[in-house]
Amino acid sequence: MIMEPWLYELSWMMASLLLGVGLGxxxxxxxxxxxxxxxxxxxxxxxxxxxxxxxxxxVAGLIISTGVVHTFLNYIPSALIGAPxxxxxxxxxxxxxxxxxxxxxxxxxxSARGSQLGxxxxxxxxxxxxxxxxxxxxxxxxxRDVLPFVLLSISFLLLATETTRLDFPRWIRRAxxxxxxxxSRFAGFLAATGFFLLAGLYGWGxxxxxxxxxxxxxxxxxxxxxxxxxxxxxxxxxxYATTSELPPQKEDWSLPPAGPLMVPCFLSSIAG
Numbered sequence: 001m002i003m004e005p006w007l008y009e010l011s012w013m014m015a016s017l018l019l020g021v022g023l024g025x026x027x028x029x030x031x032x033x034x035x036x037x038x039x040x041x042x043x044x045x046x047x048x049x050x051x052x053x054x055x056x057x058x059v060a061g062l063i064i065s066t067g068v069v070h071t072f073l074n075y076i077p078s079a080l081i082g083a084p085x086x087x088x089x090x091x092x093x094x095x096x097x098x099x100x101x102x103x104x105x106x107x108x109x110x111s112a113r114g115s116q117l118g119x120x121x122x123x124x125x126x127x128x129x130x131x132x133x134x135x136x137x138x139x140x141x142x143x144r145d146v147l148p149f150v151l152l153s154i155s156f157l158l159l160a161t162e163t164t165r166l167d168f169p170r171w172i173r174r175a176x177x178x179x180x181x182x183x184s185r186f187a188g189f190l191a192a193t194g195f196f197l198l199a200g201l202y203g204w205g206x207x208x209x210x211x212x213x214x215x216x217x218x219x220x221x222x223x224x225x226x227x228x229x230x231x232x233x234x235x236x237x238x239x240y241a242t243t244s245e246l247p248p249q250k251e252d253w254s255l256p257p258a259g260p261l262m263v264p265c266f267l268s269s270i271a272g
């Protein structure tokens with residue numbers, strides 16, 4: 001019996017979506033495993049999948065479904081593992097603050113609600129974005145030349161609105177007669193700018209340095225190991241160095257009402 005082409009494509013698509021849900025559930029619960037690592041790994045094996053006769057649409061569905069589910073579950077290890085001491089709670093992620101206050105279950109429930117609403121609200125935005133940036137209107141080609149300036153403007157805005165307060169080194173405080181002293185927002189701005197420049201230099205080096213895969217992977221570069229170091233090893237080392245004893249947790253798994261979250265989730269979907 002010969003299967004109809006549309007039914008063949010649909011069968012592969014459904015199978016890839018189910019497999020992606022399973023893979024995303026596994027990778028999303030691994031501490032420090034960033035979604036970009038997942039995408040790069042799946043992209044690197046996609047030629048092998050295509051050579052087996054798997055349709056391109058099924059491979060794309062596998063990558064997208066894995067990434068989406070990974071993002072949904074990524075909150076759990078990032079917020080519930082390795083919370084630092086309560087003395088630094090003001091500088092933590094909201095999930096860490098909820099963990100230290102005994103409301104980890106509520107944080108997971110709120111994250112699930114936000115992911116649910118974000119997915120539903122982003123579906124119509126995909127159609128709008130396809131029309132705006134696709135061949136229908138073609139705004140993407142027009143924006144490519146100004147896109148670097150847009151990204152730089154957003155970066156400068158983030159740096160200018162940095163609220164972290166740090167102490168200047170003692171020798172600077174003495175040299176300036178405490179004009180640059182303790183608990184300074186300007187010090188936080190300088191630190192953020194320094195890390196921004198270092199990250200840019202690191203990214204330039206990652207893309208410019210030659211790389212060769214030890215297992216013969218085609219199109220190899222340093223992006224995958226660099227992301228593993230930035231979001232994987234660094235996070236695990238931070239967990240090892242800062243993990244404290246966790247307080248008793250309240251068993252409150254109730255989902256928040258969707259109404260008050262519609263506007264912020266919609267705005268987040270637009271920004272994404």
